[in-house]
Amino acid sequence: MNVPVSSSRSKARDGATRIQDPEGTRQNIIEVAAQEFALNGLSGARIDEIAAKTRSSKRMIYYYFGNKEGLYLSALENAYRQVRDGEAKLDIAGLPPIEALQRLVEFTFDHHHQHEEFIRMVMIENIHHAEFLARSDVIADLNVTAIGNIEAIYAKGLAEGVFRPGLEPLEIHWQISALCFFNVANRATFSKIFGKDVGSPAFQESLRRQTVEMVLRFVVLAEKLTGP
Structure with missing residues (x-):
């Protein structure tokens, strides 16, 4: 032919x-x-x-x-690289610690909301008990920077007397991730169970503000908080 x-x-x-x-x-x-x-x-x-x-x-x-597993691992590494690259571009090192923490929470909320495939891939990797993540030195190195950023912000906040002492940067990262991750991972079930579109722009904007407020109230000394 x-x-x-x-x-x-x-x-x-x-x-x-x-x-x-x-x-x-x-x-x-x-x-x-x-x-x-x-x-x-x-x-x-x-x-x-x-x-x-x-x-x-x-x-x-x-x-x-x-093979397919090699492609999956590369896709997983790329997903983590995107979120860490986004954090690096925030350029928050020179900001006051409260503002820096706020910017980091806002970025995490927005990134997860805009990259649902990242959340789903992390969910899939948890189903596999982090088997593929454990094979990757790339992901391990990338996530060192995530904790490093929070360590730097927290240390600065302690030095300036605006953050509560006795907190672990890893736990702060956990709390931020939990709030922002759940927003995507459980959006469909929450919307269906409670008959309200929690993915609507208005609802998402409200959740974004509340997420920032909850993290700040957890980390910042009460007398140093401004606003409601």
Whole structure:
């Protein structure tokens, strides 16, 4: 069967693009794979489906990632990298500690709200008892910075006499994560059970304010708080 010249040229151009931009192709695969894993889990995601939705082929996916588990781990690492890169861009080191903590909580709430695939992949990884996360030095290194940021903010707040003593930075991180994570992980069930769309813009804005307030009331000395 003769292949139309235009079709042959199109395929050639696509192949040339992949060769010229291997990192772009690899990132495209990871981003599409994250959506598939978040939707279908590790066992339910299909390499054929991921290949069909990317600028790649099944063979290329195996070339870059080895197998489906390798692709899943790369997608998981990328999801954690995105949230840590976002934190790094906040540039809060020069802010007063209360404002820095507020900005960090707001960012975490917004990032989780805007990246539901990250929450779902973390849920999936918990189903697997963090088996794949344990294989990754990348994720371990990334999350050192997460605690490091809170340690720096908390130490500054203690030095300035505005934070309560005796708290652990890891526990502060836990509380922030818990509030922001639950907002995405349980949104559908809460909405259905209680007959209210907790994902609506108005409800989300209210939850965002409350999340910030709860964390600040936990960490900041009562006499140093302003507002309600």
